Amino acid sequence: MKTSIKKLPGVKWAAGKLLGRYVIPTASIELERLSDDELLSLMRHETHRIEKALYNNLLITKQKLFEEKRDRLGRIFRILQERSLSPEEPTVAWARRVHDGFDSLREKFIEPGSTPPPAFDPEAAGPFIQFLEAxxxxxxxxxxxxxxxxxxxxxxxxxxxxxxxxxxxxxxxxxxxxxxxxxxxxxxxxxxxxxxxxxxxxxxxxxxxxxxxxxxxxxxxxxxxxxxxxxxxxxxxxxxxxxxxxxxxxxxxxxxxxxxxxxxxxxxxxxxxxxxxxxxxxxxxxRAAFIPPRPGRMEHDSVMLPPPRNNR
Ligand SMILES: Cc1cc2nc3c(=O)[nH]c(=O)nc-3n(C[C@H](O)[C@H](O)[C@H](O)COP(=O)(O)O)c2cc1C
CATH class of the missing domain: 3.40.109.10 (NADH Oxidase)
Structure with a gap:
């Protein structure tokens, strides 16, 4: 796959190591040279990848990859500490919970923090569309x-x-x-x-x-x-x-x-x-002086793509 990759200064990216269109930074990433904002963003992104891997059952099938991510989080926390960035900052605290609970994320992170889904209410769609139309x-x-x-x-x-x-x-x-x-x-x-x-x-x-x-x-x-x-x-x-x-x-x-x-x-x-x-x-x-007339909106059928050829 050909992907144009712009290098961040101070970051060595693994040439050709692509998962879909996403570049997987290797352990060679020079975390120390990232700004605080970049480091925190990388921390959030890596945490997010670990979290969603659990939902997709990838933590077991790609265990080594995600252990690397957990270890990278550990290195990020050490750098944040050296830079005296607060561990109380909510995204750092969240990343820490995922990092610390890595070995049993379901029990230690997902279950204690999750809530039951709301009641299914298909009738709510109509009033919501009216709200949007207004x-x-x-x-x-x-x-x-x-x-x-x-x-x-x-x-x-x-x-x-x-x-x-x-x-x-x-x-x-x-x-x-x-x-x-x-x-x-x-x-x-x-x-x-x-x-x-x-x-x-x-x-x-x-x-x-x-x-x-x-x-x-x-x-x-x-x-x-x-x-x-x-x-x-x-x-x-x-x-x-x-x-x-x-x-x-x-x-x-x-x-x-x-x-x-x-x-x-x-x-x-x-x-x-x-x-x-x-x-x-x-x-x-x-505050509006008045609510202008609704600009013409295309009809539902007009925004639907035609059915695939082999279904016609
Ligand atoms: C990405 C984007 C850029 C827009 N830029 C402008 C703009 O520069 N000036 C403006 O008067 N309206 C702008 N609009 C508002 C659109 O003209 C407006 O949403 C559209 O005509 C539909 O009207 P409605 O918002 O009343 O439904 C923008 C809307 C979007 C989503």
């Missing part, structure tokens, strides 16, 4: 807005909703910044539409690309992870009776004109957004 992208804001502190609290809860989103390898790469002052919002004028500048509050959403390790720039999950997080944010705001508009801020837009590059450069300087953060979107938030 959400619209809002670009005209009401004159009477909640005060900025209230909006900021909701924005914080939207970020909490994003933290709960599914994300590839449990890397948790989403990074956020709340923009409230006219001066901050004005920084995006001419790059984004007027409704962003006039929005009562904006949330910048970016992804820490360093956390995707060996796949680097080729990693598609960067944007998919961001989209999953943004969707949760938007639905939380909708549930609270606030309007949102998801506004694209990808590098395709930024790099499409010299002027755009300049605006984003100034924005990231003024807002202290590091260069390893890949910009994805700005979410506009506020």
């Amino acid at each position: 959400r619209r992208s809002v670009r005209v804001w009401a004159d009477n807005q909640p005060d900025q502190d209230t909006l900021k609290n909701i924005a914080g809860e939207m970020i909490d909703a994003a933290r709960e989103a599914p994300n590839s390898g449990n890397r948790q790469a989403g990074r956020f910044r709340i923009l409230q002052t006219p001066k901050e919002k004005e920084l995006l004028a001419k790059l984004k539409e007027h409704h962003c500048v006039t929005a009562p509050l904006l949330i910048f959403v970016g992804m820490d690309r360093r956390l995707y390790g060996a796949m680097g720039k080729e990693e598609r999950c960067v944007y998919i992870d961001a989209g999953a997080a943004i969707m949760q944010m938007i639905l939380l705001a909708h549930r609270c009776g606030l309007g949102t508009c998801w506004n694209h801020l990808g590098d395709d837009l930024i790099n499409s004109r010299e002027e755009n590059k300049k605006i984003y450069r100034r924005f990231s300087e003024m807002m202290d957004i590091p260069s390893y953060i890949t910009p994805v979107a700005v979410i506009a938030l506020g």
Whole structure:
């Protein structure tokens, strides 16, 4: 299989050792040279792989591979300790539980932490779709807005909703910044539409690309992870009776004109957004002046692929 792999500085990747499209770092990975953020992301990803291997019965069939992962976790914990990173940090504590319970994960980790599934309720689908249908992208804001502190609290809860989103390898790469002052919002004028500048509050959403390790720039999950997080944010705001508009801020837009590059450069300087953060979107938030008509949605049958040829 041909896969383009961008090397992280300080990391020796095992050439050609691929499982599907994922690169399996060997023991030669120079953990000490990773930044704290990269190390924690690798810790989460390795822990996640061990955890899901149990559900897929791989811990026994690929025992040696997962023992290596457990040992790598042990080395990561030692480095974190040397760097005085808190073992209380929730993802470190979670990784430790998986590491320490490795020999009997089912009894020591899964069973004590799991809960029974909820009641099956197919009737819940209808009202949920109605809730989704009532959400619209809002670009005209009401004159009477909640005060900025209230909006900021909701924005914080939207970020909490994003933290709960599914994300590839449990890397948790989403990074956020709340923009409230006219001066901050004005920084995006001419790059984004007027409704962003006039929005009562904006949330910048970016992804820490360093956390995707060996796949680097080729990693598609960067944007998919961001989209999953943004969707949760938007639905939380909708549930609270606030309007949102998801506004694209990808590098395709930024790099499409010299002027755009300049605006984003100034924005990231003024807002202290590091260069390893890949910009994805700005979410506009506020009370809607009105809910716009629902844009035409394709019918159910139109979005279904035709049945496979040999089934027709
Ligand atoms: C990835 C993405 C990028 C978007 N970018 C913009 C944008 O830059 N400006 C804008 O006004 N709306 C933007 N939108 C909102 C879409 O235009 C909107 O969701 C779509 O027209 C459907 O309307 P609805 O959200 O009211 O259902 C974006 C939506 C998504 C998912």
